[in-house]
Amino acid sequence: MSKAHHRKKRPEAVRRQVLAVAARLSLEKGPASVTLDAVSQAAGVSKGGLLHHFPNKLSLLDGLFDDLTQDLDRVLAERMQVDPEPKGRFTRAYIATFFQPEGLEDGDRWKVLTVALISEPHLRDRWREWFDRHLVENIGTDSSLDATLARYAVDGLWLDDLLGVSVIDTAMRATLLKRLLDMSRL
């Protein structure tokens, strides 16, 4: 008999809120803390309400994965469009996306993706598909050893940031960024 029932219904906003909460919980308190109860409560929705949008937990995780990969696709495509040079175009977009100074805003989203990927074996398969697709699309322009090395380095830095052991200072970070961008053109 609470008044929550009477509030305006905005399914899209609720859905986004639920996904955002799930992402935040996963990153801050670990994937084990992402329970239907915890998510629904933190999102200000009843569990029934949550289960209306996502019929089960797996679909919630899949929804999070879809949301993140769609964002990632969009960001990468945008960056590639404004890059006039074909060679290493994908690698540069990759670098620009994941090599963030200390950007808390967008950067966290990809961290969430990594956490979800590693903790949920089911999502690893889906990631593999995503990865293969992008790899095939950009073969020829981004398959050089240097480009591959650059992307690996970005992943490594990304991982260190995620684990909070990143020790590289701002100046060195900038130098590294230049180095990696140069490598994408070789």
Place this chain on the structure above:
Amino acid sequence: MSKAHHRKKRPEAVRRQVLAVAARLSLEKGPASVTLDAVSQAAGVSKGGLLHHFPNKLSLLDGLFDDLTQDLDRVLAERMQVDPEPKGRFTRAYIATFFQPEGLEDGDRWKVLTVALISEPHLRDRWREWFDRHLVENIGTDSSLDATLARYAVDGLWLDDLLGVSVIDTAMRATLLKRLLDMSRL
């Protein structure tokens, strides 16, 4: 009244077996599958027996972490001892340890460590300590941009291997290895 009670008691073997099972489960079926029931059953011990060695779940995870980091310490130290050149010594040991061809034997151990690290926020703090300690010890010899870049690249490749999206072929892998080792000396 089963005969399991009567078998020979070998605490160390049981302890190792428990940790091995926990590691395997975490890697293959995700960290969520690492329950006291599942681990004890797969290890051939009763849950009571498991809880005798590890009084609670947290201590089990900590035990796994300790086991892995001790191994890692040992492996790194061994490789560093046989390296005559001081500059980049740690980085080369790091590369040799984590840059494995397709080695399933030891390589999986570090994968387990990553999975545990990412899924358990508590272990991230412990990892941070470990990392800082090694960083301080090898500052001066392994702080160059190239060495740092090389280590990042190894991490990236390691992550891709873990996620099963490693696409680099054997020949390119060998070339990359040489490149990274060269970079450690700059």
Place this chain on the structure above:
DNA sequence: GACAGAAAACCGTCCAGACGGTATGTTTTT
């Protein structure tokens, strides 16, 4: 070396709470 006692290494059972999910109702939107 024998033997008693203490300690360690297990096993089996039970429980309180958490978790994912169902079923059904109520309100709002279409």
Place this chain on the structure above:
DNA sequence: AAAAACATACCGTCTGGACGGTTTTCTGTC
């Protein structure tokens, strides 16, 4: 009026862990 968007209540199972019992191993003493 129908459907979508919620809420509330409830259930079966799983999970971490407590507890007491049983068997083996260790330890000191003679």
